[in-house]
Amino acid sequence: MLLSDAPFDPWAWLGQFEKTLPPGKAGACAAFVGSLRDFNDGEEVQEMFLEHYPGMTERELEKLLTEARRRWPLLDARIVHRVGRVQPGETLVLAAAWSTHRGPACDACRFLIEELKRRAPLWKRESLSGASQRWVSGNSDGYAAV
Amino acid sequence: MLLSDAPFDPWAWLGQFEKTLPPGKAGACAAFVGSLRDFNDGEEVQEMFLEHYPGMTERELEKLLTEARRRWPLLDARIVHRVGRVQPGETLVLAAAWSTHRGPACDACRFLIEELKRRAPLWKRESLSGASQRWVSGNSDGYAAV
Amino acid sequence: MSIRVRYFASLRETMGRAEESLAAEGLDTVAGVWKAVNRGLPMPANLLCAVNMEYARPETPVKDGDEVGFFPPVTGG
Amino acid sequence: MSIRVRYFASLRETMGRAEESLAAEGLDTVAGVWKAVNRGLPMPANLLCAVNMEYARPETPVKDGDEVGFFPPVTGG
Numbered sequence: 001m002l003l004s005d006a007p008f009d010p011w012a013w014l015g016q017f018e019k020t021l022p023p024g025k026a027g028a029c030a031a032f033v034g035s036l037r038d039f040n041d042g043e044e045v046q047e048m049f050l051e052h053y054p055g056m057t058e059r060e061l062e063k064l065l066t067e068a069r070r071r072w073p074l075l076d077a078r079i080v081h082r083v084g085r086v087q088p089g090e091t092l093v094l095a096a097a098w099s100t101h102r103g104p105a106c107d108a109c110r111f112l113i114e115e116l117k118r119r120a121p122l123w124k125r126e127s128l129s130g131a132s133q134r135w136v137s138g139n140s141d142g143y144a145a146v
Numbered sequence: 147m148l149l150s151d152a153p154f155d156p157w158a159w160l161g162q163f164e165k166t167l168p169p170g171k172a173g174a175c176a177a178f179v180g181s182l183r184d185f186n187d188g189e190e191v192q193e194m195f196l197e198h199y200p201g202m203t204e205r206e207l208e209k210l211l212t213e214a215r216r217r218w219p220l221l222d223a224r225i226v227h228r229v230g231r232v233q234p235g236e237t238l239v240l241a242a243a244w245s246t247h248r249g250p251a252c253d254a255c256r257f258l259i260e261e262l263k264r265r266a267p268l269w270k271r272e273s274l275s276g277a278s279q280r281w282v283s284g285n286s287d288g289y290a291a292v
Numbered sequence: 293m294s295i296r297v298r299y300f301a302s303l304r305e306t307m308g309r310a311e312e313s314l315a316a317e318g319l320d321t322v323a324g325v326w327k328a329v330n331r332g333l334p335m336p337a338n339l340l341c342a343v344n345m346e347y348a349r350p351e352t353p354v355k356d357g358d359e360v361g362f363f364p365p366v367t368g369g
Numbered sequence: 370m371s372i373r374v375r376y377f378a379s380l381r382e383t384m385g386r387a388e389e390s391l392a393a394e395g396l397d398t399v400a401g402v403w404k405a406v407n408r409g410l411p412m413p414a415n416l417l418c419a420v421n422m423e424y425a426r427p428e429t430p431v432k433d434g435d436e437v438g439f440f441p442p443v444t445g446g
Contacts, residue, residue, distance in 0.1 A: 011164070015157035023235035024184030030255075031177045034248065034369055038170030050368070051301050053361060056345035057368075081368065089169035093369050102180065102259060102446075109176075110252055113369060121342075121361075122368025123301035135302040136367045180446055196445070197378050199438060202422035203445075227445065239446050248369075259446060267419075267438075268445025269378035281379040282444045 001061040003052065005084040010094040013080060017096075026075045026098040030109035038088035040136070046127045048086045053121040057081075060120045068097065068111055072104035079112060081122065111143040118142040147207040149198065151230040156240040159226060163242075172221045172244040176255035184234035186282070192273045194232045199267040203227075206266045214243065214257055218250035225258060227268065257289040264288040293356040297325060300363035303339070316356040323350035325360050338365055370433040374402060377440035380416070393433040400427035402437050415442055 010033045018029070036048050061079050068077050075098040082092050095116065097108035117140035124136040156179045164175070182194050207225050214223050221244040228238050241262065243254035263286035270282040298311040312329065319325050322343060326335045335341070341348050342361040354360055375388040389406065396402050399420060403412045412418070418425050419438040431437055 009161060011157040011161035015155060015161075018157070024182070027181055027183045029179045029181070031179070032248065032252065033175045033177070035173055035175070036170070037173045037246065051304075052368075053298075053300055053342070053345070053363065056342055056361065059345055100183065102178065106178065106256055106259075113248060113252075117366075117369035119347075119366065120368045121300065121340075121363060121366050123364065124367045125301070135364070137365065139365065139367050139369065197381075198445075199375075199377055199419070199422070199440065202419055202438065205422055263443070263446035265424075265443065266445045267377065267417075267440060267443055269441065270444045271378070281441070283442065285442065285444050285446065 001058060001065060001078070002080045003058060003061075003083050004080060005082070007087075007090045008080065008082075008094075010080070010091045013094065014096060017078065021076060021098060025100070027100050028102040028105040029096060029098045030102070030105040031094065031096040032109055032113045033091055034093040034113070035091050036086050036088050040126060043126075043128045045088060046129060047088075048092075048127070049125040050081075050083045050086060050092070051123045051125065052081075052083045057083075057121050061116065064112055064115050064119065067115075068108045071111070072097070072099065072108045074099050074104060074108055077108060077112065079116065081116075081120070083122070110146060114140045114143040114146055147204060147211060147224070148226045149204060149207075149229050150226060151228070153233075153236045154226065154228075154240075156226070156237045159240060160242060163224065167222060167244060171246070173246050174248040174251040175242060175244045176248070176251040177240065177242040178255055178259045179237055180239040180259070181237050182232050182234050186272060189272075189274045191234060192275060193234075194238075194273070195271040196227075196229045196232060196238070197269045197271065198227075198229045203229075203267050207262065210258055210261050210265065213261075214254045217257070218243070218245065218254045220245050220250060220254055223254060223258065225262065227262075227266070229268070256292060260286045260289040260292055295319060295325060295354060295356070296359045297329060298359065298361045300361065302364050303362055316354075316358075319354055321350065322348050322352045322354060322360055325354055326350070326362065335362075339363070340365065372396060372402060372431060372433065373436045374406060375436065375438045377438065379441050380439055393431075396431055398427065399425050399429045399431060399437055402431055403427070403439065412439075416440070417442065 080094040095112040099105040226240040241258040245251040
C-alpha cells in the first residue's frame with residue numbers, strides 16, 4: 001500500500017514491482033488503473049483535490065489487501081493511491097493482484113477496486129471552469145454488488 | 147491485435163500504447179497479463195511452444211476485440227499474444243480494455259481473456275525435464291461461465 | 293485528557309474547522325460527541341464516523357484520549 | 370483445383386503431416402473430408418474444424434478451393 005502525493009506512472013511502477021517477485025511463479029496478473037478524466041457529469045474538470053484521513057486511509061487499504069490475500073490464493077497484491085492535487089490524465093489509483101491462475105487474480109483485483117471505493121477514507125473535490133468547486137458524491141456498492 | 151514471436155514487456159507496451167490514446171478521456175483501464183510458470187500440474191516446465199493457425203488466429207482475436215467493443219462502451223481494447231518458443235517468466239498474453247468507467251473496462255478485460263482461451267486457435271506444448279513434451283489440455287468455459 | 297474530534301472533506305468545510313478538542317466528561321458515545329459539537333442535533337444518517345481510525349457507529353463508546361472522526365461518504369478510487 | 374487440409378498441434382503430430390491436398394470430387398462436407406483422409410472413420414467428438422479460417426461444424430459444406438483445418442481443443446491465453 002502506498003499513498004503518493006506526486007504523479008506516478010502505473011505501468012512503470014508495475015514493471016518495477018514485478019522484478020521483486022520470484023520469476024516463473026505468477027501465471028497471472030490483473031491490474032486496474034483509474035485516471036482523472038477532464039470531464040465529469042457534463043462539466044469540464046480542471047483539477048482534482050484528493051483528501052484523505054492520514055493514518056486511517058493507510059490502515060483501511062492495508063485491511064483490503066489482507067482480506068484479499070485471505071480470500072484468494074495470491075502471490076501478492078498492491079494498491080497505490082494518489083492524494084492531494086491531481087491534474088487530468090494523471091493516475092488516481094492502481095490496484096493489482098498476482099496469482100498462479102487468472103481466476104483469483106481477476107477476482108481479487110476487482111474486489112480491491114470496488115471495496116476501496118466503498119471503504120477507503122478518500123474524498124474527491126473537483127475544480128471546474130470558472131473557479132467553482134464541487135465534492136464528488138456516489139461511489140461503489142462494493143464487490144458483493146458486482 | 148498483435149502476435150509476437152519475441153519476448154515483450156507487457157507493462158512497457160501498455161505505457162507506450164496509452165500515449166496514443168487521447169489524454170484525460172479514459173477514466174479506467176483493466177489489464178490482464180498471463181505469464182509462463184516454471185511449473186504446471188506438478189511438473190517443472192523448461193520451455194513452451196505456442197502453436198497457432200496463421201491467419202485464423204489473428205482473425206479470431208480481432209473478432210473478440212470487435213465483440214467487446216460492441217458489447218461495452220470502450221475507448222479501446224487490445225490483445226498481444228506470444229507465439230513460438232517461450233521461456234518461463236515470459237509473458238504469454240496481454241489483454242487490456244479502456245473505458246470512461248471501471249465497470250465496462252473490468253468486464254471487457256475479463257471477457258477478452260476468457261473468450262480468447264475458449265476460442266483463439268492456439269495450442270501449448272510444454273517441454274518438461276528429461277526432454278519429454280506434453281500438449282496442454284483444458285482451458286476456459288468462456289465468459290458466460292465466469 | 294480530552295477527545296480529539298476531526299472533520300473531513302465537505303463536512304470540514306461545513307464545520308469551518310478540521311478538528312477540535314472536547315472535554316470527555318459526559319461523553320459516552322460517538323453520537324454524544326456529535327451532539328456536543330452540533331447543539332444537540334442527531335447525526336445525519338449518511339454521515340460516517342471512526343474511533344481511533346477504525347470505522348465506528350453512532351452507538352460506539354468513546355473515552356478520554358480517543359480520536360473521533362466524522363466524514364461524508366467516501367469517494368476514492 | 371482441390372481442397373487444402375491442415376492439421377494443428379497434437380493432431381498434426383498424430384497425422385504425421387501439417388497439411389495435404391485432396392481432389393474435391395465426392396467431398397461435400399467437413400465430415401466427408403475427415404473421412405476421406407481417415408479411412409472412413411467419423412470425426413472425434415471433441416475435434417474442432419474450420420473452413421477458410423472460420424470455425425465450422427462437421428456438416429458445414431465444402432467446395433473446390435476451400436481450406437479445411439482440423440485441430441484439438443484450443444489452449445491459448
